[in-house]
Amino acid sequence: MTRETRTKKVLKIRGGNRIREPDLIVREAPVAIILDDEHLVTLLCTPADLEHLAAGFLLTQGIVKGRDDIGRVYADVREGAVWVESASPDRPLEKVLKERFVTSGCGRGLSFVDPGKASTSVKEVPGPEVTPALVASLMKEFQERSRLYRMTGGVHSAGLADAGGILAFSEDIGRHNAVDKVLGESLLKGIDTEGLILLTSGRVSSDVLVKAAVGRIPIVLSRAAPSDLSIKLAADLGITLVGFVRGSRMNVYSNEWRITGAPTGKKGRTKRQGRG
């Protein structure tokens, strides 16, 4: 057993054949985030990189604004908890908790940020501009790094990249957790995410879009579909949203000026496979 996987005997039925053999299963465990000795929330997640998860959660929920707001972060996987010390103990935690706004994500989520009120525009973030070839190449690298997905089939991936390649990468049973983990890793390592590119394996619902905006990330690339609300938010917030990235094929839903090259008039065909 690792933090990410567990081996289980599984009955595999393949037409008329049945065999019981070991298979790798992705782990899921409850993990409590304790902020200054107060229990903030319990997440179900893949119990690896818990410091990243906690930092990213606090960031994308609007509880902390940057590295300076956080003191020590300490995770204990066996205890199923991450302790975060606030650098400024006078933060308005009570107020934040009262403003809980529940979002769906893939199902339903708890978000402290109301997507309807998200005001973190990245319009003033000028770039980057990317070519479709770069989009394809980043998505290829992204999928090659999805080791846990190839092993278990049970996780989503998230990555942060610049034109040179992927800078941070994470996988988790939770679509949002994976995004929080890469943002949290950047926060803790002092990597400025402004102007970077977010990659996700999953559907882009409004809450994923809001996370990108909080990180001041102007480009979101997904292998899967966006919702109409995420397209509207992306358009309003100045984010270039690209979905269904499959090789050299992709759909651009908003702020297409960041994708270099002008449209021609030839007819495209859409092919879909897999769920986000």
Place this chain on the structure above:
Amino acid sequence: MTRETRTKKVLKIRGGNRIREPDLIVREAPVAIILDDEHLVTLLCTPADLEHLAAGFLLTQGIVKGRDDIGRVYADVREGAVWVESASPDRPLEKVLKERFVTSGCGRGLSFVDPGKASTSVKEVPGPEVTPALVASLMKEFQERSRLYRMTGGVHSAGLADAGGILAFSEDIGRHNAVDKVLGESLLKGIDTEGLILLTSGRVSSDVLVKAAVGRIPIVLSRAAPSDLSIKLAADLGITLVGFVRGSRMNVYSNEWRITGAPTGKKGRTKRQGRG
């Protein structure tokens, strides 16, 4: 625009070709559940079948136990709200709200049921026993009904079935919402879910498993992967959990006695595609 989809102009890049053409996008909207004039929760969901969503949410979160607990249910899509009147206004809503337990689902979710404490065993539900051929046939019917997925690529599906076929079916941008909608539909229509089969297009995390247990559903079929926690819960609660159902291939993770036929010793090969 329908309740489920919206048409948007999209820039489609197909290798060297670019074309701007209309595409169907799945809708996502915030919907408030108002229980006896109190705001209980706001979910982001595909705004169709909101009465089903509300009833299913209340059921799977342990807030109501059955049809008798609910009076009138009324949804207004434009308002983005569902009003539910409790049949017994002395329900301990305050207590329930205090016991909120946040779960991940695909990301993170709000669950009023602690999966670690789920005690709704279906061990005493004797059947049904199903053949692999029935599993394959139900999954085929399930996929054929996934109209919104074929149109938009941006939703998950859930269904309830018996040996005769699918009885309730739903699609939603949220993996958990889809499950709540079929359970809510059954609740409102007076269909007893005990002994039925739950189908899902998505990963089976612990919260999906708990929803099945609440509905006293002994068989869960998924096209995608389970987590180790959901396998453990399924084993403990008496649920037969079958994942990666692809044609006549499937993996049985727990309580395999409900899948008829004895294992042979021949070697199986696992093929994975798509994310849950």
